[in-house]
Amino acid sequence: MESKEEFQPHVPDAPHGTGPLPRADEKPRARKPQIEILEIRDDFVKFVLSNTDISMANSLRRVLIAEVPTICIDIVEIEANSSVLMDEMLAHRLGLMPLVSKRVDMMKYQRDCDCQGGCEMCQVNMSLDVVNVKDEPMLVTAADIVTEDNQFDVKPVTTRTLQEESSSSSSSTELAASSAGQAAGVNTDIVLVKLGKNQELKFTAKAIKGIGKEHAKWSPVATATYQMEPDVRINEKEMESLDENAKQEFVASCPTGVYYYNEIEQRVEVADPLRCMYCQECVRKSEELNIPNLVSIAPKPGRFIFSVEGTGSISVDQVVMMAMDALAGKLSMIEEAIHEEIEKGGMMDGGDTGSTYH
Numbered sequence: 001m002e003s004k005e006e007f008q009p010h011v012p013d014a015p016h017g018t019g020p021l022p023r024a025d026e027k028p029r030a031r032k033p034q035i036e037i038l039e040i041r042d043d044f045v046k047f048v049l050s051n052t053d054i055s056m057a058n059s060l061r062r063v064l065i066a067e068v069p070t071i072c073i074d075i076v077e078i079e080a081n082s083s084v085l086m087d088e089m090l091a092h093r094l095g096l097m098p099l100v101s102k103r104v105d106m107m108k109y110q111r112d113c114d115c116q117g118g119c120e121m122c123q124v125n126m127s128l129d130v131v132n133v134k135d136e137p138m139l140v141t142a143a144d145i146v147t148e149d150n151q152f153d154v155k156p157v158t159t160r161t162l163q164e165e166s167s168s169s170s171s172s173t174e175l176a177a178s179s180a181g182q183a184a185g186v187n188t189d190i191v192l193v194k195l196g197k198n199q200e201l202k203f204t205a206k207a208i209k210g211i212g213k214e215h216a217k218w219s220p221v222a223t224a225t226y227q228m229e230p231d232v233r234i235n236e237k238e239m240e241s242l243d244e245n246a247k248q249e250f251v252a253s254c255p256t257g258v259y260y261y262n263e264i265e266q267r268v269e270v271a272d273p274l275r276c277m278y279c280q281e282c283v284r285k286s287e288e289l290n291i292p293n294l295v296s297i298a299p300k301p302g303r304f305i306f307s308v309e310g311t312g313s314i315s316v317d318q319v320v321m322m323a324m325d326a327l328a329g330k331l332s333m334i335e336e337a338i339h340e341e342i343e344k345g346g347m348m349d350g351g352d353t354g355s356t357y358h
Contacts, residue, residue: 038274038305042162045316048229049304057226057304063323063330064224066212069109070101070313071124071154073205080202083193090193090203095217097142097190098157098311099124099207102318107152107209124154124207132195140201141189154207157312159188219311220319226306228299230276232258238291239268246289253285274305 031051039046049057076091083090113122125148132138142156155161193201212219239247247268251259259282260271276297286294310316 040317042315043310043312045306045308045320047306047320049226049306051302052304053302054228054304057306059327060323061224061226061306063327064221064308064319065219067326068220068314068319068322069104069209069211070218070220071099071104071107071152071207071209072215072217073097073099073126073207074210075206076203077205078203080200082199083195083201085193090201093192094203094205095215097192098313100153100155100157100161101220101313102315103152103154104209104314105322109210110208118206118208120150122208124148124150124152126205126207127203128205129202130195131200132197135197138195138199140192140195142192143189144192145205156190158190162312220314221316222309222311224306224308226304227277229303229305230273230278231298231300232270232273232276233296234259234268234270235291235294235296236267238294241291242289250282250285250289250294253281255279255281258282 031053033052033056034050036048036050037045038048049060073094076094078087078090081087081090085093108122110118110122113119115122126145127148128140128145130138130140130144141158143158143160145156147155195201210218239250242250244266247266248261251261251268254276256275256277256279258270258272258275260269261267262269278297280297282295283292283297286292308316308320310319314322
């Protein structure tokens with residue numbers, strides 16, 4: 001028979017899942033963060049960031065949301081609009097419409113460009129001119145926008161661009177979904193406005209490079225979240241004392257399916273600890289069964305599960321890589337600034353490196 005390990009409940013660790021704190025006389029430990037990909041698609045990636053602490057995890061999340069550049073419409077000049085949508089609302093919808101930004105690194109920020117008022121290196125021009133001459137309503141979508149030829153391949157994110165991205169990356173999930181939608185007669189492109197008979201919409205727009213910190217429309221992600229990786233432990237000795245119905249009730253108490261009841265061995269097993277969302281339903285169930293130490297759940301030190309969903313402007317793997325490059329650049333700037341302050345303090349104070357940082 002296999003020997004069963006003795007149940008070891010979790011012991012409170014250092015705050016925020018950072019692992020044991022170093023002693024006062026101990027030098028800080030050098031960390032080498034690592035990434036393990038759990039799931040990846042064109043518009044979604046799930047990975048584990050390990051060998052680091054919550055400060056680095058939260059920094060990466062904030063950079064994913066606000067520091068990775070994309071290209072979005074910033075100025076709209078409406079020449080004719082007889083639709084039910086006001087000019088301001090239409091301009092707002094156009095600004096939030098994602099644009100393909102795979103070559104955003106080649107484009108200059110307009111504030112850094114030497115031109116006056118925009119040029120081919122910092123701006124992409126777009127236009128739309130449609131009139132509904134039919135009796136039935138007409139849907140004006142992102143696919144109707146005409147984009148001026150540009151070296152950055154900027155264009156609205158449409159079903160066609162998503163299909164091209166899916167086929168180039170050998171992923172068929174989005175391709176199958178969009179093809180099914182088209183086969184069913186469903187327009188899957190982003191709808192800008194609906195025009196009635198004889199209604200007209202004509203405008204020109206200018207798209208520029210920016211980051212989410214300036215405005216949310218430049219954010220390359222729809223969501224970017226993380227949670228600490230859960231460590232789920234079952235007290236096998238206490239679990240064996242329960243009857244079959246109680247075991248199945250315990251398994252059913254978890255809304256995400258973390259546990260599995262093995263009918264052959266008549267035991268409860270941890271099916272997938274990564275599904276745990278710390279809802280504590282299983283803990284409450286164990287308390288109802290009068291066995292409070294039936295299960296123990298705690299975050300693993302230094303391991304964080306990220307879930308990132310893109311908007312279609314940039315593939316999520318490219319977004320994550322760009323975010324890491326941006327974060328590394330910020331850390332390098334901080335390191336250089338500290339060294340400069342130390343050298344300045346040493347020269348001015350005769351070797352005293354005590355400085356005040358703001």
